[in-house]
Amino acid sequence: MTFTPNRPDLIGAYMIDGVQHFHAVTFPQIDRSGSNFSAVIATFGFKPEEFILSVSMLPESIYFSVFESALQKLGIYGTNADDSPFDAGRVESLSRQMDYAAACGVSAQVIAGLKQFGHDPAKVFAGRTIWARPDAVTQLAQLGGFDVRRFVPLGPAFALECSHGGVHVDDTEWQFSDDGGTIHVTSRMDHVEPVSALDTKVAGKLGTAPCGCGLSMATLDFA
Amino acid sequence: MAKAYPDFLDPVETAPREWLDRMQEAAIIRQIHNGYENAPLIREIWDKAGVKPSDIKSMADFREKAPMFDKDDQRDFRDKHNDLTGGFVPIRPGAIMSVGTTSGTTGDPTPVANPPRSPSEVAYARAAWHQGARPGDYLTELLFTYRGGHRNRYASELGFTKILFAMHPAEMPRIAAGSRRYRPTSMKVFASPFILAMEQYVEQSGDDPVDIFKSYKGVIFGGEPLSQRLAALTKSWGIELFETTAFGEVSSGNQCRMHDGFHAPEDHGFIETVDPVTGEPIADGKIGELVVTMFVDRMMPLIRFRTGDLVSIDRSACGCGSTHARFQLLGRASDQILVEGKSILPRELMGLIESESATRANLFQIIRPGRELDTLRIRIGYDPERLTEPQAALQNRLRDKIGAATGVPTQIELVDQAELLKLGPPHKIPRVTKQ
Numbered sequence: 001m002t003f004t005p006n007r008p009d010l011i012g013a014y015m016i017d018g019v020q021h022f023h024a025v026t027f028p029q030i031d032r033s034g035s036n037f038s039a040v041i042a043t044f045g046f047k048p049e050e051f052i053l054s055v056s057m058l059p060e061s062i063y064f065s066v067f068e069s070a071l072q073k074l075g076i077y078g079t080n081a082d083d084s085p086f087d088a089g090r091v092e093s094l095s096r097q098m099d100y101a102a103a104c105g106v107s108a109q110v111i112a113g114l115k116q117f118g119h120d121p122a123k124v125f126a127g128r129t130i131w132a133r134p135d136a137v138t139q140l141a142q143l144g145g146f147d148v149r150r151f152v153p154l155g156p157a158f159a160l161e162c163s164h165g166g167v168h169v170d171d172t173e174w175q176f177s178d179d180g181g182t183i184h185v186t187s188r189m190d191h192v193e194p195v196s197a198l199d200t201k202v203a204g205k206l207g208t209a210p211c212g213c214g215l216s217m218a219t220l221d222f223a
Numbered sequence: 224m225a226k227a228y229p230d231f232l233d234p235v236e237t238a239p240r241e242w243l244d245r246m247q248e249a250a251i252i253r254q255i256h257n258g259y260e261n262a263p264l265i266r267e268i269w270d271k272a273g274v275k276p277s278d279i280k281s282m283a284d285f286r287e288k289a290p291m292f293d294k295d296d297q298r299d300f301r302d303k304h305n306d307l308t309g310g311f312v313p314i315r316p317g318a319i320m321s322v323g324t325t326s327g328t329t330g331d332p333t334p335v336a337n338p339p340r341s342p343s344e345v346a347y348a349r350a351a352w353h354q355g356a357r358p359g360d361y362l363t364e365l366l367f368t369y370r371g372g373h374r375n376r377y378a379s380e381l382g383f384t385k386i387l388f389a390m391h392p393a394e395m396p397r398i399a400a401g402s403r404r405y406r407p408t409s410m411k412v413f414a415s416p417f418i419l420a421m422e423q424y425v426e427q428s429g430d431d432p433v434d435i436f437k438s439y440k441g442v443i444f445g446g447e448p449l450s451q452r453l454a455a456l457t458k459s460w461g462i463e464l465f466e467t468t469a470f471g472e473v474s475s476g477n478q479c480r481m482h483d484g485f486h487a488p489e490d491h492g493f494i495e496t497v498d499p500v501t502g503e504p505i506a507d508g509k510i511g512e513l514v515v516t517m518f519v520d521r522m523m524p525l526i527r528f529r530t531g532d533l534v535s536i537d538r539s540a541c542g543c544g545s546t547h548a549r550f551q552l553l554g555r556a557s558d559q560i561l562v563e564g565k566s567i568l569p570r571e572l573m574g575l576i577e578s579e580s581a582t583r584a585n586l587f588q589i590i591r592p593g594r595e596l597d598t599l600r601i602r603i604g605y606d607p608e609r610l611t612e613p614q615a616a617l618q619n620r621l622r623d624k625i626g627a628a629t630g631v632p633t634q635i636e637l638v639d640q641a642e643l644l645k646l647g648p649p650h651k652i653p654r655v656t657k658q
Contacts, residue, residue, distance in 0.1 A: 007359070009379040011386040011405065013397070020397060022386070022404065027379060049316060054373070057389040058366050065373035068321065072374075077314065078321040079334075080372040084391070090324065090369060093331050097307060098322065 006192045012062035014155050017201050023156050024193040025062050029173065032189070034069025036170045036217060041070055043163040043213045044102070044129055048075030051098040055083050055091060055105035063158045067104055076101075081110075083133075088113025095124050102129035104151050104160075108136045122146075131160060134202075134222075152222065155185045155200040156193075159220050166211030171218035178205040183220060232352040232381075233345075235490045236545050240538070243546060247493045248282045250518035251526075255279055255289070257312075258524030264300045264310020265526055268292050286495065291502060291514060293529040297333070307334055312522045319522060323370045325472070335472060336522040337371060342474035342491045344377040347443070349488070350465060350477040351383070351409040353543070354441025358382025363402065363410035363439075365390050365417060392420030399424070399435045411443035412467065418444075418453050419584050432460035443467050443477070447654070448554075448570040450585055452577045468532075468552055471515035471525050476550065481542045484549030492517040494548060496536055497529070499556040507536045512556050531556050533568075558655045561595045562631040569654040572601065575625050581605040581617055586643045590636075591655045598632045601625065602656075604640030 008024035015021070046052065052071055056064045060083075068078045079098055081090040088110050094100060103125070114121045122143040131151035132140050140148045149161035157174045159167045169176055175186040177197070183204045187194035207219030231237055238246070255276045258265035269275070272290035279285050300310035308314065314322070320339050324332035351362055358381060365388045378385055386401050388394045395417070401407075425432050436442075442457070445467040457464050468485050470476040471492045476485030487494045496511030497504055505511030513532040517525040534550040541549060554568035561567075569589055577585045586604035603621060610617065618635050626633040646652045 007382070008384045009376075011361070011384060011401070013387070022401060024384075027376065049314070051322065054368065056368055056373070057391075058364070058368055058373075058387040059389060061373045061387050064368075068373050072320060075316055077319070078372055078374070080321070080323065080368040080370075082368050082389070087367070087369070090327060090332055093327065094324070097331065097334060 006190070008192045010061055010065070013059035014062060014153060016155060016199075020059070023062055025065075025156075026192050027065075029189065029191060030065045031069050033066045033170045033173050035073060036070075036172060037066060037160055037168075038070035038073040039215055040160050040162045040168045040213075040217065041076075042074060043215070045163075046074065046076055046101050049077065051077050051079055051094075051100040053091065053094055053098075053100040053103040054078055054080050055103055055107070055110055056080070057083050060105075060153075062156055063153060064105070066158075067160075083107050083110060085109045085113030085116060088119070089117045092117065092119045092124050095128075100128065102131065104131035105133060106130050106136055106140065107133040108139060111136055111139060150222070152202065152220075154183050154202055155198050156195060157185050157200075162211060162213040162215065164212035166207065166213055166215070166219040167222060168211070168215065168217040168219055176206060176218065176220065178220075181205070226358075228357050230544065232349045233490075236349065236547060238490075238546055240540070240546055243489050244282070247489065247518075248285075251282070251285055251493060251516055252276075252279060254516065254518045254521075254524050255285075255526060257521055258526050261312045261521075262310060262524050263304070263306070264292070264297060265524055267300070267310070268296065285516075286504065289527050291497070291527040291529050293531065294333070298330070308336070308523075309333065311336075311524065314522070320374045321372050323372065326367075326369070332369065335370070336520075337374065338520070338522065340377050341371065341375075342488070342517075342519045344371070344375055346470070346475040346477060346488050346491065347411060347467075348377055348381055348383075350443060350467070350475075351378075351411075351441070352381075353477075353479055354409050354463075354465060356383065356409040356440065360384075360409070361386055361405040361407035363398065363407045364388065365394065365398075365410070365412055365414075390414075390417070392416060392423075395421050395424040396428070399430055402435050402438065406438035408438060408440045409442070410439060412445045413442050413457075413462075413464070414444065414446035415450070415453060415585065418457060422456060436460050436462050439463075441465050448552075448573060450573040450577050452574070452583065471517040471528065471530070473517060473520045473523060473525075479541060479543035479545060483541070484537060484551045486541070486545055486547045486549055487515075489547045491519045492525070494536060494550060496534060499533065502529075507538055510535050510553060513550065533559070555655075558589070558591075559594070560589060560591050560599070560655075562599045562629070563597065564595075565629070565631055567599060567629055567631070571629070572625060575628055576601075576603055576621065578624075579617060579621060580611075581607075581609040582621070582640075583609070584640055586640045586652060588643070588646075588652065588654060588656045590658060592657055598634055599625070599629060600634045600636070602636045602638060602643070604643035605637050606640055 009027045013020045071078045125146040129147040152159040177184045204222045297309035319336040444464040465478045474491040493516045499512040513530045513534040533553040538548040588602045590600040622635045
């Protein structure tokens with residue numbers, strides 16, 4: 001008897017050192033990880049039927065299909081805008097129309113786009129939780145008036161900050177190490193495109209103490 | 224041994240006309256009750272017209288009595304009642320996966336509830352299947368995230384693997400690499416700006432487009448009308464383009480291999496045409512405004528929704544084997560202008576503007592302060608790097624060329640195309656502007 005080998009469900013991409021790499025994933029992998037990250041999102045106490053905005057590009061499905069799977073498990077409605085200065089008007093419009101409770105993936109170029117369209121990012125994001133990409137964390141934190149958290153792409157994996165300040169990773173799906181001061185990623189599960197000790201070139205180290213949120217998922221410390 | 228799959232993904236695509244008509248009648252009556260009972264906008268419109276769902280017992284009743292509405296009615300309801308859905312069915316847990324939005328080219332993006340499997344996903348899967356894609360194949364997808372986010376799974380459920388790309392001109396080298404690595408059989412949506420970006424990539428890199436695209440059995444093109452130059456260019460790359468257009472906000476109409484209009488998925492909705500000014504019915508085969516009634520989306524019951532598109536409908540069987548109606552799309556009713564009484568639509572100008580090297584990107588806007596004008600005024604974007612003569616020379620030549628073709632007084636304003644690109648998302652700019 002022959003069996004069909006694992007077929008990827010989608011091919012997305014991750015970026016290391018400015019170079020994009022194709023990466024294949026399956027929906028079982030996405031849904032497993034979505035269940036794990038739903039616990040991180042749940043630490044904020046968002047209510048079912050609230051909206052959360054993903055700010056991303058399509059090849060980032062390797063992260064955001066996980067994130068959106070997590071939202072669906074919590075009964076939260078996802079909505080979307082591109083991570084692009086051209087689509088920043090949508091980030092503002094949806095804040096009025098849907099009053100999203102949180103947004104994930106806000107980058108420096110989206111902040112620049114908001115300003116270009118004549119919107120004040122502090123007003124657009126006021127009172128919300130904003131998971132910022134690494135290039136936007138400092139800028140957003142200086143604005144004040146909303147809760148800035150971190151979303152960190154790590155090659156094919158990613159980290160997401162909980163309400164207690166722990167930047168969590170899915171250490172069931174991936175094994176993380178901090179060799180040479182950068183985060184390395186290795187597949188632990190049955191991945192359709194496994195990686196081994198992949199250097200993400202993201203500076204950081206493994207967290208050592210359990211997070212105050214009470215989740216057992218590992219954390220990383222970033223400079 | 225390779226499995227022999229059927230020619231059509233869904234048997235309904237070849238259902239007999241009479242069966243489709245009866246199915247549509249039943250589906251419309253069901254949707255009317257759903258809309259009236261659950262969508263405040265529909266109830267308001269029907270109450271105002273003095274019509275009740277119980278008044279509609281047949282397709283004839285429907286076409287005679289059911290009131291129509293348009294996007295402005297939806298926006299007005301949204302603004303008046305601060306209702307996110309614009310007067311459609313309140314969002315229900317379990318019934319939807321996420322909330323997408325329209326492109327927002329002409330205003331605030333309109334929210335569109337996404338059910339677990341959207342009619343649009345189904346329509347595009349049928350289109351890829353028609354082109355020759357089969358389970359196990361890879362499909363190239365260029366898409367903005369605002370419509371479906373990262374939740375679409377129907378293609379995967381059918382056994383396809385999607386290769387995902389951003390709607391961005393900078394993606395062209397990756398599309399070339401991905402096409403060689405995975406050898407996909409179908410692509411969507413290859414819009415004009417991306418064909419132009421691929422042309423530039425090929426010119427600058429020396430890469431061979433025929434080799435890049437040799438595995439594709441079909442490529443879906445959309446966003447706006449296909450120009451003659453881009454049709455010829457992509458043909459020279461070995462690509463067969465299949466045009467697509469929106470169908471009733473939640474589904475899509477797609478060309479088949481006959482390339483004779485867009486097939487409306489008639490199991491998703493019913494199409495008819497009316498006079499754009501009087502609203503009176505127009506017979507199939509004549510030009511009128513497309514009016515759709517969608518039955519597959521229970522959350523957004525578009526019942527006699529005036530789309531603003533000028534079309535002609537053909538319900539005869541198609542040479543491809545599909546029995547579903549086709550429509551020829553002529554343009555947006557709101558884009559039409561009358562200059563000295565002569566009708567002009569943006570698509571009529573495309574071939575003239577792209578024929579000049581510096582304006583080959585076809586970025587232009589008709590300036591339309593009102594529907595009836597004395598002079599045709601066009602703002603055209605040019606590429607400074609391709610301009611090899613004084614700007615006035617190009618401006619005069621375009622004026623003369625367009626004036627001669629349309630037969631009306633013409634004024635041309637040339638601007639750097641980068642300025643026009645700021646006016647809209649990367650795939651399209653508003654073709655008509657008030658100033």
